[in-house]
Each structure stands twice: as structure tokens, then as C-alpha cells.
Amino acid sequence: MLHKITALTLQKKNRQRINVFLDGEFAFGLDRLVAGWLHTGQEISDERIAELKTADASEVAFQRALHLLKFRPRTESEIRLRLLKKSISPDDVEEVIERLKRNQMLDDxxxxxxxxxxxxxxxxxxRRALEFELRQHGVDQEIIQDSLAEVEDEQLAYQAAVRQVRKYQDFEWSEFRIKLARYLNQRGFQYDTIRDVTNRIWNEIHETESTPQT
Structure with missing residues (x-):
């Protein structure tokens, strides 16, 4: 059955969507990109209407994903979960993810x-804390391991300690060691790494090659 487009109007609350009127009555809304080829007086079939609605659902899902990516980079898992929570169909979600990947906008x-x-x-x-954080974002374990392959805990601990040590540099050794060790422990570092970095930082501050006996 054919229907005649009798009007195309911008929606008042969302200027990116078009109201489509068929045979003198409001029929449905479409994203502007999807409605771009329509014009008043055009006749469209029920099959074409179904295609337009499918394309619109896909475009709405894509625009939602773009909105999420405006705030910060996301993983495939994060985009998938957020779109599914919006009651977007699994097929549309996967299509959006593939489209984002093709456009290099999504890359775990x-x-x-x-x-x-x-x-x-x-x-x-x-490394352990970083791995935990990345798993929380839904990154595949193989990607995490590959990316962390050349990351060394001692260097990470040293970087963390350097940023914090000015608060402790006037302390005596026992208090310095306790404070810095606690700080590094809270960031997931292991005992051996904490000990080595704490000694290194103390020696650098005091320009010595050995730390006091504990």
C-alpha cells in the first residue's frame, strides 16, 4: 500500500528529528539524516516505511554512542552495556559498535x-591495580596483558613516590618509611617493590648509598 507524504516538519523539542505526516496525519518521527531523501508529495510503501524505521533506530543508537564518546573514550563493553540499558536492540547495538570501529572511534x-x-x-x-581497572572497563584480558607487557612495577612505584615524597622529605627515616610505604601500598604495589623504591628515594634525598637500619 502506498502512502503520500503530506508534510515534513522539525520537532520542537529536538531539532535533529523530523515529523513525517502521511495522508494528512502524523505517522512517525525520523532522524534528519534518515529523512534526508524524503520530500512532500512523495509516495512511499509500507515496506519503505519499515526500512526507514529500521534505519532510524540504528541512527538513534549511533547518536547515543557518539554522545557517550563526547565525555571520554569508552571500551566496546561500556558502549554495549550503556546502549542495551537504553532498550536498544542487541542487533542495533552490535551494528553501532562495528560502525564505530570502522570509523576508528572505538578501539579497546x-x-x-x-x-x-x-x-x-x-x-x-x-600493574595489578591497572589490570583491575581495565577489567572493570570490560577490556579483554589478552589486550590487557599485551599492553602491560613492558610496564615495570618498580618504575611505576618510583613515579608515584616522586610525586608524593615532598610531603615526607623532612621526616626521620622511620616515619618516612612508614608514610611512603603506606602510600605505595594503597596504590597496589607489593612489599619488595615498596621497600626498594622507599630506600631509593631516601638515598636520593639524602645523597647517600645506604638507608638507616630498621
């Missing part, structure tokens, strides 16, 4: 590398 490996680099520069923490 790049996300992981950037996460590690940012953490190392701003808030250094242990």
Missing part, C-alpha cells in the same frame, strides 16, 4: 594504552 587496544599512559603520568599505580 588504543583505550588500554592511553589509560596506562595517563595513569602513569598523573596517578601512577601498580
Amino acid at each position: 587496544r588504543r583505550f588500554t594504552i592511553e589509560w596506562i599512559e595517563n595513569r602513569s603520568a598523573l596517578k601512577p599505580r601498580s
